[in-house]
Amino acid sequence: MKPTFSPGPWVLAACLGLWPVLLLADTPDPGANLSACKWGWQSCDPSRLTLSEKTQVATAGRMRNAWNCRNGLRSCDRSRLSEPELTALAVALYDQNVSSCMDGFSSCDRSRLTGLESTEVATAERKRRASDCSDGTGVCDESTLSGQERASRALALRQRMVSDCRDGLGVCDHSKLTSAEAEEVKLATRRRNVSRCSNGWDGCDRSMLNGSEAAAADAALRRQNLSDCRDGRDGCDYSLLSRSEVSALAAAERARNYKACSSRRGYCDRSRLTPAEAVAIRQDRRRSSP
Numbered sequence: 001m002k003p004t005f006s007p008g009p010w011v012l013a014a015c016l017g018l019w020p021v022l023l024l025a026d027t028p029d030p031g032a033n034l035s036a037c038k039w040g041w042q043s044c045d046p047s048r049l050t051l052s053e054k055t056q057v058a059t060a061g062r063m064r065n066a067w068n069c070r071n072g073l074r075s076c077d078r079s080r081l082s083e084p085e086l087t088a089l090a091v092a093l094y095d096q097n098v099s100s101c102m103d104g105f106s107s108c109d110r111s112r113l114t115g116l117e118s119t120e121v122a123t124a125e126r127k128r129r130a131s132d133c134s135d136g137t138g139v140c141d142e143s144t145l146s147g148q149e150r151a152s153r154a155l156a157l158r159q160r161m162v163s164d165c166r167d168g169l170g171v172c173d174h175s176k177l178t179s180a181e182a183e184e185v186k187l188a189t190r191r192r193n194v195s196r197c198s199n200g201w202d203g204c205d206r207s208m209l210n211g212s213e214a215a216a217a218d219a220a221l222r223r224q225n226l227s228d229c230r231d232g233r234d235g236c237d238y239s240l241l242s243r244s245e246v247s248a249l250a251a252a253e254r255a256r257n258y259k260a261c262s263s264r265r266g267y268c269d270r271s272r273l274t275p276a277e278a279v280a281i282r283q284d285r286r287r288s289s290p
Helices: 011-027 030-039 050-070 081-105 115-135 147-167 179-199 209-231 243-263 275-288
Strands: none
Touching: 011 081, 011 209, 050 081, 081 115, 081 275, 115 147, 147 179, 209 243
16 A cells, blocks of 8 residues: 555645745735836736726826827827817927027927017027137038128137137137237247246247246256155156255155064065164064063
8 A cells, every 4th residue: 555645734734824925925016016007017917006096097197198298209199188288288399399490400390480480580590600600610601691790700710819829729820910919929828838847748848938937947847856756656857856855865765664664564675774773673573572
């Protein structure tokens, strides 16, 4: 006879106790389901919504559809809009078109503009074109400009040319500068060269420096070099240091090396310790050892 298995009462009790847990494990979160329904996601289960939640979902759907219609999305369903919503949509779309025309966007439909709006758009377009000509952006057709606009453009171009000459941008045509402008550009160029030489930057022309400027630039370079050497930076050039600076740096390095060897922290070169320093370090360690 084959043995048979008969579950005891404790097995049945355990299974019955786990049954609600198994059911909940397969049940989605009610809050997540409500959110999915509000957003119109496929994971939404409408059968699990309460009456108040269905109202919330319907409201969210109407709002989402209205937003889609206002932004010209294909998912817009105008048949779902109420009469006030259709009116609000028409107003919004009309205003958007006027704004696009005023800003010169390609989405502008001029056929939908009134006569007054067409005039305002043409004025805005003219101002924008004149501004682009003055700013030197895009292609400028001077034939479309009025006499005043051409004068404003010429003034803006000249001011930009003087500014570029003063800042050393592009190629400066000095022949087009007035005497005052030429002096201003000369002074700005000299100051810029002094700054480059003082900081060791490319473009320094030492032949342009007078005696005091050359001395000031050399002093600035020495200060920067000393700082680089003191901090161990790559820009350090030891050949530019004075004897006193070399001695000061050497003393500072000896003190740093002694501290590193004594504290056992940092780079330590024992070969550079004096006999007295080596003895002092050994004695300190003997005193501190248990």
